Amino acid sequence: MKARVHVTLKTGVLDPQGKAIEQALAALGFGGVDNVRQGKVIEFSLQESDRAKAQADVEAMCEKLLANTVIENYAIELDA
């Protein structure tokens, strides 16, 4: 099973990198772009074939390492 974890900043946490990207887009002539938020995607394969177990495992991974839940949210995608 493949897992994809999206890690994004929580609402209310300032994202200076997102701001810089927004300004760069504006400088390139892409107007009307607001609220740019930057995050990261982490992909991996899992040997676990039980979907519920895989979901629980990946959640634990996010809580322990992949995301810092003080400032980040995570979303998990699982593909069979």
Added chain:
Amino acid sequence: MKAAVIVFPGSNCDRDVQVALRQSMGREPLMVWHKETDFDPVDLIVLPGGFSYGDYLRCGAMAANSPVMKEVVARADKGVAVLGICNGFQMLTEAGLLPGVLMRNADLKFVCRDVTVRVESSQSLFTHKYEQGQPIRIPVAHHDGNYFTDEAGLQRLEDRGQIAFRYCDAEGAVTAEANPNGSQRNIAGVYNETKTVLGLMPHPERLADPKLGGSDGRGVFDGLVEALA
């Protein structure tokens, strides 16, 4: 006092801390490699600055999960003093020993220069050689020193006196101009609830000898030696 400096792949201030400790202690600190799972009993553990594990994933995240950190956390829980400087501060937040997180600097730039920080309280193992409110000059060198925690967390820090240092001007006034990285409330360093764990972004070990241009940082190490002797 006995001290240990934990050395991670990518640490680059471990020797600076070693020199500062040697100067204040009059003996050698233990240098402990990150793969160790046990080391001699010590009164102080220092997590040095640098770029442990290449700052992969998040600064300090890998180090916080390295083999030696289980032991560091266990000893911190028993009351052993822990000092985290710069990358060491990031590790302490990632390991859950200190609240909050160090985010990318607000202007996105690496900042490397002397700053002035105000000693918020002289009532700790780490700061009793200073006066309360004293501005001291020590350098910062970081890309991710922008201290963040939520409003409730900030209030808790204020109420419990857990803010150790704030960026200030030469007179000790806490101003927006004196803030090098966007940290909330100019926070440069915080304690845990029992004030036995301190994390700070500036480097006291880098200005602990007049030959290096200043010695304002020395009080941290002299103070620890006196308190933990």
